[in-house]
Amino acid sequence: MIEVRGLGKSYIGQDGGVVQALQDVDLRVADNEFLTVLGPSGCGKTTLLKAIAGLIPWNEGDIFIDGSPVRGPGPERSMVFQNFALLPWATVLDNVAFGLQMRGVGKTERIERARALIETVGLAGFETKRPGELSGGMQQRVGIARALAVQPSVLLMDEPFGAVDEQTRRLLQEELLSIWEEHRLTVVFITHSMEEAVLLGDRVVLMSARPGRISEIVPVPLPRPRSSDVGALERSGKYVEITAYLWDRLRDMHEEHRPAKAGR
Template sequence: MIEIRGLSKSFVGQDGGRVQALSDVDLDVAENEFLTVLGPSGCGKTTLLKAVAGLVPVDSGEIVVDGTKVRGPGPDRAMVFQNFALLPWATVLDNVAFGLELRGVGRAERQERARALIAMVGLAGFETKRPAELSGGMQQRVGIARALAVQPRVLLMDEPFGAVDEQTRRLLQEELLSIWEESRLTVVFITHSMEEAVLLGDRVVLMSARPGQIAEIVPVPLERPRARSLERSGKYAEITAYLWDRLRDMHEEHRAAR
């Protein structure tokens, strides 16, 4: 579904020098897979996701989605950001329907589709509210509904629950799993939480410290549909502990090399 080959990306740093964000990244994501991505801060996780979304150009390498090379944003991919990125002046209904409007979908059809998704994410009755009137968790539900409205084949999620409290985060995780079980989109999900990565993912990609590379891919052989009870299982604890050990080792290696 997603093929990434030899991907490298650098930026101009604040001092005017080049900062290598990604170096020679190779990665395959299967159709309908839920892939989670972990790594030290600043390792290029968001840059990788934005490159797949077509939001940033790359220095070398290529990204192919369903046989088509990525050259920019496309209707087959939708992105959910940590900071919600909602239109502050627009209602919930108009925010969810925004991408459909850009694609020329008629008003009646886009509102019908938006209302159905608003109900799916548990916000029926809030259609006329604006983002400032919503909690953080509710705003993120709007962001997820907006991404789903354009019916993408790939959903790209950049720490989407990082700005909400722990209780809301757990509820959103369960909601996302339910939506994914129903839609079976291909999902690439960035997180800083080992527990979240294991709870959600079919596999966990571990990225090294900058310049970001794929250090390891860890399978998560836990049955689906996922339930909170698996957090008490030995296998869940084993995978989570392994990920923490690997991340701690990478941090210490990076610090020693500086």
């Protein structure tokens, strides 16, 4: 379980002033839950994810993974970034096996595990290719395989499909659902897309505009598994209802923070 208690994060902005990115964030993520996080641009979604990953410090509050306080990155957590973050000089096989190598896993085992995951994400036959020879969607598949290779219990995903085209995005969503259904990891998934948040998540965390707080947590009572017939799920009344509700909430947030028009 992930527990975030009273989390606050501030930093110095470009103008020298203090920017409050997160304030009083309380959140619990259950084991094996797929949690999606949605909110206006700049509301601190990525900051929250990086704090859970142990990649940045914070000013107030605590974060716990299975009862242990987060003091930095840990072996139970893996992160997938929007910009792929692959080693450009390394092959697909070496990229996927990189984390295992850093953890001292023997060559035979890490190659075997990497090959199995490359097949899982649909890249069998591309083991010797380098990132520059792959499409954006293929590169993100490598990133997902690399994150899974170290067998984490928590997978943190920062808009992982934001840099690919819509067709590729939909294919990757279905593949991710299939992988989650097989491995049942605890996933925290940041997105700007209401449709993606509902399609993937057990619950959707709706964050307010800066300073980022949790405005609401919306349950997604859609049946699982979902990977087998995404189209039917997206046409369901409940899916449409939840997506529309999230848009109404986000639109209200934008209206609340829109500068008032000057009087005539």
